[in-house]
Amino acid sequence: MIKKKQQDVLGFLEANKIGFEEKDIAANEENRKWMRENVPENNRPATGYPLPPQIFNESQYRGDYDAFFEARENNAVYAFLGLTAPPGSKERHTERGRDTSRRRSRLPAGSLMRYLILRPRDHALS
Structure with missing residues (x-):
């Protein structure tokens, strides 16, 4: 399920x-530690560690897969990622007339995203 x-x-x-x-947290302890420390407390599971994928724009936490999926279903992925939607996109049309500056990066679409990803040999995180 994680891989999908x-x-x-x-x-x-x-x-x-x-x-x-892409940051591999299975083979790199430093990446795993960074991800665990930078997922906000209120976004961590009650027990255990947050599972990948966890998505960041530079060092700003944007959310997990469920938040990404919901944003995609609502044509709001660029807002979720903290990016300005490109001209002509469905999301760009829904932004008109609203304040779209809240918590958005000034980086244009195509800018570097930090994305932490696990390529598990098994699903155990220890």
Whole structure:
């Protein structure tokens, strides 16, 4: 299930030419520690650690797969990612007439995203 969610997010980013950096938390303790420390307390599970994919715009936490999926269903992925929607996109049309500056990066679409991803050999995180 984790791999499918990761592929879903990666596929969207690649199809929309949104730059990102993949971080492997299975093989790199520093990446795993960074992710665990930077997922806000109120977004962590009651027990255990947050599971990937966890999405960041630079060091700003944007959300997990469920938040990404909901944003995609509502044509609000660029807002979720903290990016300005490109001209002509469905999301851009829904932004007209509203304040779209809240918690958004000034980076244009295509800017670097930090994306933490696990490529598990098994699903155990220890």
